[in-house]
Amino acid sequence: MRAVIISDFGSVNGGAAKVAIESARGLAEAGVEIVFACAIGPISERLDHPRISVEHFAGKEIWQVGSKLAAARQGIWNARAYRFLSDLLARQPRDETLVHLHQWTKAFSPAAIAAAGESGLPVALTVHDYFSFCPVGGYFDFKANALCQRRPMSIGCVACNCDRASYPHKLIRVARQFGSDKAMRKLDAPLFIHVSDFARRFAEPFLPRQARHVVVENMVEAERRTPVNATRNRHALFLGRFTQEKAADVLAKAARDADMPVRFVGEGPLAGEIARLNPQAEIRGWVPAERVFDEIAQARCLVQPSLWYEPGPLVIAEARSLGVPVILARTTGSASWVADGEDGILVDRGDAAGLSAALTRLKDDACASAMGIAAYRGYWADPLTTERHVGRTIESYRLLLSAKP
Structure with missing residues (x-):
């Protein structure tokens, strides 16, 4: 088995790049031959x-890349990248x-999707975000600070000034x-790999009808430690970018x-x-x-408390x-891992009052202790190890290759 993995970045600069790199490494150690095609260095060890x-x-x-015009041109269609990937994929063994x-x-x-489709090789795409169907990638109206309600690429979508930056952007x-x-429609039975059950249910209706879908959760580099006694700690923690869709301001209030x-x-x-x-x-x-841990x-x-x-x-x-x-928020992929009220608390997005009530509930030592212990047991009953991720990725690859004409 041989996989050509395409990733903009050759080193870790975010979640998608980290998963691509660690997945490539794990697949290689499991015996899969990997060609890692990237554009932006440096290259990870x-x-x-x-x-x-x-x-x-x-x-x-x-x-x-230079001027805004040059940047826009490359973003819409990178001709050099198309030639590079087309040549690379043409050199790969067909079987x-x-x-x-x-x-x-x-x-x-x-251009990467087009080159992959035209290569005649089976194609898989991991859905790290929603750029597979949404122009702004999050199915979120940044100007209204609310979830999008429009069909992607409909007249209403195109006319809506929902981008974080500006309407020209x-x-x-x-x-x-x-x-x-256009490139997606030409793919022959692509396989979309979703990172959670929730993400699959949400994204599937917007993706090409000829596609197939599987769920392969990302890996977590967690060592099994003695569980934390959360009752000894006092503060709530937000870890991430302070951006509107992640609703750090809602938590502050x-x-x-x-x-x-x-x-x-x-x-x-x-x-x-x-x-x-x-x-x-x-x-x-x-x-x-x-x-981080x-x-x-x-x-x-x-x-x-994400809004998106x-x-x-x-x-x-x-x-x-x-x-x-x-x-x-109950409308995030990770919510499917949580039993509400047993090993965590789910709240409605943007509901500062509901979030405040959840925080108040966890100020009680008995509640915090019980939920922490249940969360620990729940996670380690089926941990998100690299081995688990690699095994399910290989299963997905076999499904993709078995459908090859």
Whole structure:
């Protein structure tokens, strides 16, 4: 079995790149021959493996290529990337080879999908976000600060000024989505790999009818430790970007109303608003990756009140692996892991009062202890290990290859 993995980035700069790289490494160790095609360096040391060959396109991230016009042109269709990938895929052996796209919007453009489809090789796509069908990638109206209610690429969608930046920026993304949709329609029975059951149920109606769908959760690099005694901790924790769709400001208000200490770890444009809403909130910058689990272990609970349909945030699994209770919006992928009221609490998105009530509930030691223990047991009953991820990915590859004419 041989897989050509396509990822904009050759090193970890976010969740999608990390999954692509760690998945490639795990697949190689399981005996799969990997060709890792990336555009933006540097190249991770994790890709240094006898069964991994790296093909570096040496491209740039869209908004770093020069003028805005040049950036827009590359984002809509990267002709150089198309030639690079077409040539690469043409050189691959026809039998037992497939193409697996993880991320293409930052450098490769929809040209990656077109090259994969035209290669004649079976194609899989991991749905890390919603750029497979939504121009802005989140199915979220950033101007209205609300979930989108429009059919992707409908007249209403195209006319709506919903982009985080500006309407002209949205139109560039619409042009890119047009190219992406056109390339998607030409794929012969592609396999979409979703990172949670929730994400699959949400995204499937918007994806090509000829597609097949599986769920393969991302891996969590968690070592089994003694469970945290959450009753010794006082503060709620938010870990991530301070952006409107992640609703850090909603948590700031809810924690203030619940009179619960709260710590925000990350960065983003809402830092000032968090401080205004909750002057007692502790705001810190990012912590190194190796300290994330230690940071979570200091928390009474971890909170993720996202407003958008977040596919599968792994920080929830990281908290559960430590025995730290979680509170999250019920319309996120990770909500499918939580038994509401037993090992965590689910709240409605944007409901500051409901979130405040959940925080107040976890101020009770007996409640926090019981939920933490249940979360720990629930996670370790079926942990999100790399081996689990790799095994299910290989099963997905076999399903894809078995359908090959």
